[in-house]
Amino acid sequence: MTTPFPRATVTGYPRIGARREQKRALEAYWAGRIDADDFTRFVHTLRVETYHRLAELGLREDYAIPASYSHYDHVLDTALTVGLIPTDTGGTNTGAAAGLDAYFALARGTAQRSPLEMTKWFDTNYHYLVPELADSTVFTARPHHLLSLVAEARAAGHLVRPVLVGPVTLLALAKPAPGATTLPLDRLDELTPVYRDILTALSDAGVDWVQLDEPALVADIPGTTDARLAEAARRTYATLSSATIRPQLFVTAPYGSLENGLPALAESGIDALGVDLSAATRGADPDYAPRLAATLPPSVHLVAGAIDGRNVWADDLAASLDVLTGLGRESLSVSTSTSLLHVPYTVSQETTLPVDVAFWLSFAEEKVTEVEALAAALADGAEARPEAFNRAERVRRTRASSTRVHNAEVAARTAAEATNDGFRTDAATRIAAQESLGIPDLPTTTIGSFPQTAEVRRARADHRAGRVDDAAYEQAMRAEIDRIIDLQEELGLDILVHGEPERNDMVQYFAEHLDGFTTTEHGWVQSYGSRCTRPPILFGDVSRPEPITVGWTRYAASRTPHPVKGMLTGPVTILAWSFVRDDVDLRVSADQIGLALSDEVADLEAAGIGIIQVDEPALRELLPLRSRARAEYLEWAVRAFRLVSARVAPHTQIHTHLCYSEFGEIIEAIDALDADVTSIEAARSRMEVLDDIAGFGFGRGIGPGIYDIHSPRVPTIEELRELIEGALKHVPAQRLWINPDCGLKTRGYPEVRASLANLVASRQAMLDSVQVTV
Numbered sequence: 001m002t003t004p005f006p007r008a009t010v011t012g013y014p015r016i017g018a019r020r021e022q023k024r025a026l027e028a029y030w031a032g033r034i035d036a037d038d039f040t041r042f043v044h045t046l047r048v049e050t051y052h053r054l055a056e057l058g059l060r061e062d063y064a065i066p067a068s069y070s071h072y073d074h075v076l077d078t079a080l081t082v083g084l085i086p087t088d089t090g091g092t093n094t095g096a097a098a099g100l101d102a103y104f105a106l107a108r109g110t111a112q113r114s115p116l117e118m119t120k121w122f123d124t125n126y127h128y129l130v131p132e133l134a135d136s137t138v139f140t141a142r143p144h145h146l147l148s149l150v151a152e153a154r155a156a157g158h159l160v161r162p163v164l165v166g167p168v169t170l171l172a173l174a175k176p177a178p179g180a181t182t183l184p185l186d187r188l189d190e191l192t193p194v195y196r197d198i199l200t201a202l203s204d205a206g207v208d209w210v211q212l213d214e215p216a217l218v219a220d221i222p223g224t225t226d227a228r229l230a231e232a233a234r235r236t237y238a239t240l241s242s243a244t245i246r247p248q249l250f251v252t253a254p255y256g257s258l259e260n261g262l263p264a265l266a267e268s269g270i271d272a273l274g275v276d277l278s279a280a281t282r283g284a285d286p287d288y289a290p291r292l293a294a295t296l297p298p299s300v301h302l303v304a305g306a307i308d309g310r311n312v313w314a315d316d317l318a319a320s321l322d323v324l325t326g327l328g329r330e331s332l333s334v335s336t337s338t339s340l341l342h343v344p345y346t347v348s349q350e351t352t353l354p355v356d357v358a359f360w361l362s363f364a365e366e367k368v369t370e371v372e373a374l375a376a377a378l379a380d381g382a383e384a385r386p387e388a389f390n391r392a393e394r395v396r397r398t399r400a401s402s403t404r405v406h407n408a409e410v411a412a413r414t415a416a417e418a419t420n421d422g423f424r425t426d427a428a429t430r431i432a433a434q435e436s437l438g439i440p441d442l443p444t445t446t447i448g449s450f451p452q453t454a455e456v457r458r459a460r461a462d463h464r465a466g467r468v469d470d471a472a473y474e475q476a477m478r479a480e481i482d483r484i485i486d487l488q489e490e491l492g493l494d495i496l497v498h499g500e501p502e503r504n505d506m507v508q509y510f511a512e513h514l515d516g517f518t519t520t521e522h523g524w525v526q527s528y529g530s531r532c533t534r535p536p537i538l539f540g541d542v543s544r545p546e547p548i549t550v551g552w553t554r555y556a557a558s559r560t561p562h563p564v565k566g567m568l569t570g571p572v573t574i575l576a577w578s579f580v581r582d583d584v585d586l587r588v589s590a591d592q593i594g595l596a597l598s599d600e601v602a603d604l605e606a607a608g609i610g611i612i613q614v615d616e617p618a619l620r621e622l623l624p625l626r627s628r629a630r631a632e633y634l635e636w637a638v639r640a641f642r643l644v645s646a647r648v649a650p651h652t653q654i655h656t657h658l659c660y661s662e663f664g665e666i667i668e669a670i671d672a673l674d675a676d677v678t679s680i681e682a683a684r685s686r687m688e689v690l691d692d693i694a695g696f697g698f699g700r701g702i703g704p705g706i707y708d709i710h711s712p713r714v715p716t717i718e719e720l721r722e723l724i725e726g727a728l729k730h731v732p733a734q735r736l737w738i739n740p741d742c743g744l745k746t747r748g749y750p751e752v753r754a755s756l757a758n759l760v761a762s763r764q765a766m767l768d769s770v771q772v773t774v
């Protein structure tokens with residue numbers, strides 16, 4: 001007899017610890033402060049405590065809890081488990097130091113090898129490691145890690161559901177290794193038997209349910225079609241479902257709605273299908289719920305992700321219950337729309353949020369209780385959980401009527417700018433005007449931030465807690481700016497930055513200074529590995545009450561004869577890396593932020609800052625997963641960016657920075673940003689991006705990063721010079737900038753000093769070899 005699917009579940013859970021305990025353990029291991037056994041014991045405790053807590057919150061049925069833990073990245077884990085990445089680690093069963101070190105070498109690199117490329121996971125701010133598939137790779141089942149998670153949980157009293165990235169998504173997201181002649185997805189029929197072997201091993205271990213995540217089926221993936229992905233899923237899951245010995249298969253399709261993939265999965269023989277039925281997805285595809293009801297046979301258990309796994313607003317439980325009952329299905333469970341990896345742990349830890357705003361919020365723990373309340377209401381009506389439903393109704397009413405949310409003055413200004421396209425003047429006029437800046441060929445610069453030392457972080461914390469006054473804090477920050485300016489002058493960089501020591505995060509810092517936002521104390525979410533961020537919460541109309549960056553930038557400029565860039569975060573990135581409002585169209589908030597930042601740019605220009613960088617690393621991140629919606633998004637995203645600099649004079653040089661993007665998909669939009677200089681991530685992808693840029697005919701300054709700052713390794717002068725040579729094949733020296741991939745905040749000063757010294761030396765060697773006149 002098989003175990004029925006639980007009536008309430010989640011499809012994934014945060015894995016960093018409520019107070020970032022895993023982050024600290026990872027960094028302690030990497031620094032040699034703890035050994036492999038200490039690390040293994042620590043993460044074992046963290047996992048078991050998570051299982052206990054989820055059971056306390058209401059996920060008490062067998063297989064309601066997913067075993068979604070990863071040391072670093074779930075895509076890497078799955079790639080290792082199926083042998084897509086050849087390794088001797090035995091999957092991710094990394095109890096020994098050799099296994100851990102081999103695993104982390106793939107993620108972080110070593111002195112001898114570069115790490116795997118990293119990019120964004122669909123339209124989220126999570127980064128995954130991109131597997132590379134060689135023609136010679138032989139897929140091999142390595143289920144040891146999954147089996148150890150199952151055994152560990154069972155010993156603690158829990159029957160958990162192992163989780164893997166599904167085979168279609170894994171290959172759709174992989175890239176061919178250098179020299180490969182076959183596309184990864186073309187090898188699906190080779191990979192499918194390996195998944196079958198893993199399922200057999202799990203069944204032999206007594207596992208009744210396995211979760212396979214297939215978000216590629218809700219997206220338009222470059223190089224293939226939705227119809228082809230759907231047919232691949234139908235064929236693959238028909239094969240897996242036909243296995244004689246296997247667990248029951250729970251396939252999820254998060255982040256959007258299934259199109260061709262819905263009938264394909266419905267007829268594939270899977271046992272349960274998890275779908276994203278959050279309000280956001282229903283709004284983008286109003287026919288999705290009816291289509292599910294009409295297409296899915298009774299034999300497939302529907303797991304409805306009614307609770308939004310990506311945003312932090314408390315659910316309108318009555319509205320969600322109406323959607324669920326409208327499906328007309330007896331075989332129905334309630335879940336989250338996506339993994340809760342994307343939200344913080346719990347609102348209960350927050351003590352400084354405005355009381356009314358805090359009441360409107362739901363983090364991971366609160367979302368679990370919402371899932372459980374909906375599941376109970378499906379069985380016995382809303383009266384089964386009266387407190388939860390009454391609270392949800394109070395949240396709906398108080399948000400709608402709050403004076404915190406709506407600002408008539410901001411609304412009027414935004415409406416008045418509705419037809420402003422942000423055009424400054426033509427690029428040729430600006431290039432001529434900017435000759436007065438005296439910028440050399442192949443100019444060297446950095447992206448903005450410098451390492452944040454313990455002393456800097458302590459000074460910020462002491463100031464925030466009132467232990468030091470404003471004057472002492474300003475003195476500490478100025479001393480750090482002095483250090484950063486001196487270092488850049490010593491290294492010989494051409495365009496300097498102030499290093500951003502006052503900024504805890506490139507988005508949070510601005511959110512703290514803009515009306516309409518609030519920030520958390522412990523609202524951490526994982527971005528990648530040990531990198532965690534605290535996304536601000538955008539709850540109302542946005543304005544800038546006073547200058548934000550002008551004082552720090554003006555001080556840095558006073559300390560050097562070199563040009564100093566002003567540094568801002570752009571409106572799209574602020575939106576992408578915040579929890580945004582769900583009561584207005586996103587473009588309204590984008591315009592409001594763009595106009596607020598335009599006031600900051602005007603003040604920087606008035607202060608004599610001639611180069612201003614407006615970072616938009618998340619421009620592609622918000623790109624809709626379906627192609628048909630992308631042009632509309634890019635139109636308003638580009639306009640919001642251009643509003644920021646619409647009022648500046650031609651002689652002021654506007655830079656932007658983008659990272660971890662498939663630039664070919666949005667090259668027209670990047671060009672439409674009309675920045676004078678665009679810096680981009682390019683080191684890990686070995687300058688592949690420049691093929692897109694050169695083919696498009698991009699005509700302004702470009703800075704393809706040559707120093708990968710997401711790895712601790714110091715690149716050699718020869719490596720950097722080779723990247724510059726590669727860039728010069730596509731971009732003339734007069735338009736090519738030499739810079740790192742991204743900001744240096746997460747690195748340490750010894751490696752940064754050495755890497756930047758090599759960057760400057762490689763540029764000089766390049767100049768000497770090609771005899772470019774500076």
